[in-house]
Amino acid sequence: MANLVHIPEQKEVARKTPIEIFPDPKIAVVLTNQQSGATNVPLVKVGDVVSIGQKIADVQAKVSAPVHSPISGTVIKIDNVYNSCFEYPTEAIYIENDGKKTKAKPLNTIKESELASTKNEELLKIIREAGIVGMGGAGFPTSVKLAVPADKPIKHLLVNGAEGEPYDTADERVMIERTANLVRGVRVVRKLLGNPKVIVVTKESKVEAVPKLQEAFKNEPDTEVRATHLTYQQGDAGMMQKAILGYEPIAGKRSYEMGTIVQNVATINAIANAVFDGEPLISRVAALNGDIPTPKNLMVKIGTPISEILKANSITDCGSVVVGGMMMGVQLATLDAPVTKRTSSILCLNKAHAKARKPTACIHCGRCVSACPIRLQPVAIYNAVIKGDFKKAEKLWAQDCIMCGTCSYVCPANLPLASNVKMARNSQ
Amino acid sequence: MFPKKFNKPPLKDNTSFEKVKLMSENSNELVVNPAPHIHGPMTKNRMMQYTFFAILSTLIVSMVLWSQVTTPSGWNLGLTLAICTVISVGLAVAFDFLIGKVASDSEVNTWSAAVFGLIVTGCYTLGFPSMAIGAEMGVPVEAPLAFYYVAIITVLGLVVFKKVMGLAGRKFVNPAAAAKFLVLLPGTAVTLLTSWHSITGMLSVPSLNGPIGLTTIVGSNGGGAGYPAFGGYLQSCYQLPTSMDIGTPESITQIMLLTKYHGWTGGACSIAVIIAGTALFILGRKYFKWRITASFLVSTAVLSLILSVAFGDADLIARLLFELFIGSSIFMAFFMATDPATTPYSGVGQIIFGVGLAVLTVIIQTFMGFFGGSLLALLIMNLLTPAIDKIRINKPFGR
Numbered sequence A: 001m002a003n004l005v006h007i008p009e010q011k012e013v014a015r016k017t018p019i020e021i022f023p024d025p026k027i028a029v030v031l032t033n034q035q036s037g038a039t040n041v042p043l044v045k046v047g048d049v050v051s052i053g054q055k056i057a058d059v060q061a062k063v064s065a066p067v068h069s070p071i072s073g074t075v076i077k078i079d080n081v082y083n084s085c086f087e088y089p090t091e092a093i094y095i096e097n098d099g100k101k102t103k104a105k106p107l108n109t110i111k112e113s114e115l116a117s118t119k120n121e122e123l124l125k126i127i128r129e130a131g132i133v134g135m136g137g138a139g140f141p142t143s144v145k146l147a148v149p150a151d152k153p154i155k156h157l158l159v160n161g162a163e164g165e166p167y168d169t170a171d172e173r174v175m176i177e178r179t180a181n182l183v184r185g186v187r188v189v190r191k192l193l194g195n196p197k198v199i200v201v202t203k204e205s206k207v208e209a210v211p212k213l214q215e216a217f218k219n220e221p222d223t224e225v226r227a228t229h230l231t232y233q234q235g236d237a238g239m240m241q242k243a244i245l246g247y248e249p250i251a252g253k254r255s256y257e258m259g260t261i262v263q264n265v266a267t268i269n270a271i272a273n274a275v276f277d278g279e280p281l282i283s284r285v286a287a288l289n290g291d292i293p294t295p296k297n298l299m300v301k302i303g304t305p306i307s308e309i310l311k312a313n314s315i316t317d318c319g320s321v322v323v324g325g326m327m328m329g330v331q332l333a334t335l336d337a338p339v340t341k342r343t344s345s346i347l348c349l350n351k352a353h354a355k356a357r358k359p360t361a362c363i364h365c366g367r368c369v370s371a372c373p374i375r376l377q378p379v380a381i382y383n384a385v386i387k388g389d390f391k392k393a394e395k396l397w398a399q400d401c402i403m404c405g406t407c408s409y410v411c412p413a414n415l416p417l418a419s420n421v422k423m424a425r426n427s428q
Numbered sequence B: 001m002f003p004k005k006f007n008k009p010p011l012k013d014n015t016s017f018e019k020v021k022l023m024s025e026n027s028n029e030l031v032v033n034p035a036p037h038i039h040g041p042m043t044k045n046r047m048m049q050y051t052f053f054a055i056l057s058t059l060i061v062s063m064v065l066w067s068q069v070t071t072p073s074g075w076n077l078g079l080t081l082a083i084c085t086v087i088s089v090g091l092a093v094a095f096d097f098l099i100g101k102v103a104s105d106s107e108v109n110t111w112s113a114a115v116f117g118l119i120v121t122g123c124y125t126l127g128f129p130s131m132a133i134g135a136e137m138g139v140p141v142e143a144p145l146a147f148y149y150v151a152i153i154t155v156l157g158l159v160v161f162k163k164v165m166g167l168a169g170r171k172f173v174n175p176a177a178a179a180k181f182l183v184l185l186p187g188t189a190v191t192l193l194t195s196w197h198s199i200t201g202m203l204s205v206p207s208l209n210g211p212i213g214l215t216t217i218v219g220s221n222g223g224g225a226g227y228p229a230f231g232g233y234l235q236s237c238y239q240l241p242t243s244m245d246i247g248t249p250e251s252i253t254q255i256m257l258l259t260k261y262h263g264w265t266g267g268a269c270s271i272a273v274i275i276a277g278t279a280l281f282i283l284g285r286k287y288f289k290w291r292i293t294a295s296f297l298v299s300t301a302v303l304s305l306i307l308s309v310a311f312g313d314a315d316l317i318a319r320l321l322f323e324l325f326i327g328s329s330i331f332m333a334f335f336m337a338t339d340p341a342t343t344p345y346s347g348v349g350q351i352i353f354g355v356g357l358a359v360l361t362v363i364i365q366t367f368m369g370f371f372g373g374s375l376l377a378l379l380i381m382n383l384l385t386p387a388i389d390k391i392r393i394n395k396p397f398g399r
């Protein structure tokens, strides 16, 4: 039996707030690297004039995804900036907006009617050139993920619309407002994977999205919309396979080995935009929520500094800003950090909530053990890590941690369990 | 000890990029901690508060029940219990505070100390001495001597077993149980040496190592172990001292479940303990180790039934009532065996712990004639906890 901890959703207002288009930034700070995999190099230099959608960073490597300019203007600087993708400052291209909105040549597109006759290689090439990466937070290049070896038949495509993170509502709004686009995107992915069965997984608490999805996917072949009760932890790809398909994916194996691909709705939305409309990934929907009076869902250009978003919404009094979800996201050290392809939400905590809870001694209550969705023993790993015994941590399967943060969430002694387990995991 | 925070990177000033001052204007730093950034509602203090009020409610029930009894020394038993409670809680909190002030590496933990104080009183034996069971050897069961013993156990338990052991990283034994055992050892050691007792044995308790029954009529058991009139023992030991009832199976059952006027103060009313304990488990869902309680109670019941059949008891409930509902079993099952620090953290470990505790308790009470032997069983199981923690049955997800 799975251990699942309910975490309050805190989405009541935000989930009813339509997506609002956030104005283009005056200066865009576009990270050269927003993906996992090979390191990109800038294709532009200071002084260059770029247009919207122009490729500005790329690298020739198998696991890679290029980056495009979100605005038109002049490159004024290439410098390191602290950001939400890495724990240290990384390279970013600063582009000053000229307000002309000149567009670069769009990507190759295909017509919807031609989808069936298009070669997979061609679709994957469009997806790669559009710079699409997993937008749920992982940032793995989607073109690589969807390039499944021919000898590995895919039986199921799970469209991940669970959005388990509390406070996050961006995916939910995409499902409500871009439903038709999602249908197009699912068709592309389904074609790429050799027509597997499609299950659109969402939570029954998304009352507005569920009927929309059911209506839109009604006539799609071999497709099912499954609105069930899912906890936060079941938004993870592995946990979702267990919840929906009933098996536990073998640890350490690539997802396609199990015959299933799990793809997040925001990414599918981006795939549809790229393949049919020729739009590279230069904007995304991000929730603006937390301890603020009016939560919002913003369509923002990637590269918009977080400070600009806060300023435009007159948020001045927070103790910390979390990017990417309360449970798994990072707290920003500076507000210069820009929106990236992986920024699903921008959450403000007031000073009282931001204050770190003081860790005290473990009382050995065992709650973290019963809460870990993948049945680790966080307290044992924690004890090994603070002694520096990473060998022991490995024996306790620290490397399997999905970094969901549930252990820290429940610990009555406020111990930073998740971050320690993560440390052990990353040291493997 | 804790992971270092992300270092805040230096901001370069020579930029044409409009520097953001939004929050740094008031020279406020942004808080940066590792994920997650929200926390569940349960904290250590809250757990301790829940436990405190659960135990307190059972003690209040005992006080009310026992206020009907006046012991030979002239003290009202309910009042004695109230004073014991105040002494143990007061001393525990005071010493906790003092140690917290003096020793820099010890945190003041008022609620935890208060719970400890309640447990010291709850597992202390009070009652009307020299009844059918004869002299209570080494266990001062009435005021004013009881006050001194409670005070000594509290201070010893808090200082030695709670604080000093806490310095060693983790507590190995339940502090209240260990302190009580140590203080009363001179009086009870003798019972550990005897392999079995009859009514004339060292602790003057009947032997369970043979057939027993709920009857109150003393009959012959053929000279061997066992005590056919065990029901009579229970009746006379636990009933209202002023009552001269002979007792029936019904009245004995009622006494064991509802009103015992002797024994562990916390367990005077078994039903009250069960209600308070269950309420605690429901309130603090998943934070309390209810599996220990459940597995202990179930295996104790099963073992008693097995022994009843094996010994050829006159009925099946005499042993069951005794093993399950004497104060030392019922109070310990809910409030001492579930002490987080000294028990296993995994669900499987907790079940192993509960079963082991039941086996040891029944063995000690049956073959060693040490009624209240759950205390010793608990200490043994506490010491085994680190080993039990190593047992892993379920592998991680997808392994």
Ligand code: SF4
Binding pocket: A371, A372, A373, A374, A375, A376, A378, A400, A401, A402, A403, A404, A405, A406, A407, A408, A417, A418, A421
């Ligand atoms: S963060 Fe890792 S160790 Fe903690 S509960 Fe999640 S999976 Fe388990």
Ligand code: SF4
Binding pocket: A361, A362, A363, A364, A365, A366, A367, A368, A369, A378, A379, A410, A411, A412, A413, A414, A415, A417, B345
């Ligand atoms: S939840 Fe916290 S206090 Fe409880 S066992 Fe785990 S680390 Fe210790």
